Amino acid sequence: MKAAVDPDLCTGCELCVDTCPEVFEMDDDVAKAIVDVVPEDVEDAAVEAAESCPAEAITIE
Numbered sequence: 001m002k003a004a005v006d007p008d009l010c011t012g013c014e015l016c017v018d019t020c021p022e023v024f025e026m027d028d029d030v031a032k033a034i035v036d037v038v039p040e041d042v043e044d045a046a047v048e049a050a051e052s053c054p055a056e057a058i059t060i061e
């Protein structure tokens with residue numbers, strides 16, 4: 001599983017960082033994914049972060 005943040009959509013609310021800090025980190029005013037592959041033990045949290053993102057800026061594949 002991979003996760004990506006579209007910096008053009010991200011509003012910097014930090015919700016994904018709170019939900020899944022193993023995968024998402026703030027980079028100035030926007031979030032970014034800090035791993036190439038989402039670790040299995042945090043896949044659920046990564047999906048929750050994507051589904052909770054108010055800007056729909058997170059892509060999971």
Ligand code: SF4
Nearest residue numbers: 010011013014016053
């Ligand atoms: S939850 Fe969405 S809008 Fe908020 S920081 Fe994360 S990617 Fe950006």
